[in-house]
Amino acid sequence: MRIDVITIFPDYLAPLSLSLVGKAIEAGIVDLAVHDLRWWTHDRHHTTDDTPYGGGAGMVMKPEPWGEAMDAMEHLNPAPMTVVVPTPTGRVLDQDLAHELSTRERLVFACGRYEGIDQRVLDHCAESYELIEVSLGDYVLNGGEVAVLAITEAMVRLIPGVIGNPDSLVEESHAPGHRLLEYPNYTKPPVWRGRQVPPVLLSGNHAAIATWRREQALERTRQRRPDLFQNGS
């Protein structure tokens, strides 16, 4: 998978070179490039925003730099582009969307700032490429960079070959066909500050362990996320 990120704060994306995503890059599973939107400005101040038509507080990102940046992305790599725009007005990220994104050949993340990107840029991207607007949830960030970190980690880990043991993807919270929150996990020591590991987990009885884990997942989901439970989990 090829990932391009366009932002006015390239340093924000430095964590993508660490840990899981960093290992996927080292393994050649992911090819990542971060671009500074200001490379496509032509004034001495490298202006990327202006006041909103119709008035109102804040500034809007100008369409010209974005248009030139998207043109450059097209010429940079022949793979069909899926443009992902993190925005509070987008489709809320869930495991299904993470899976969808993990199947794409190339993602181009457009990180908005201020009040967002001129709508004509989004309209252009929707007509010229695949456009997916994504929200992390019902709250507002100052820009798309943090969302790109979260979206990238959520979907790169689903790409075959990235996670060492793919079985660990099967029973985790929100896994396809699972739709339940994961059961509680324990490791050594068997007693810690007077708290014992549930004896069933030390029993070696795999059927009983599986039953206990299913019951824990059901109860945890019922208590914490009844909305998931009602969706036929």
Ligand SMILES: NC(=O)c1ccno1
């Ligand atoms: N809620 C979000 O994902 C978001 C993205 C940019 N600002 O807020």
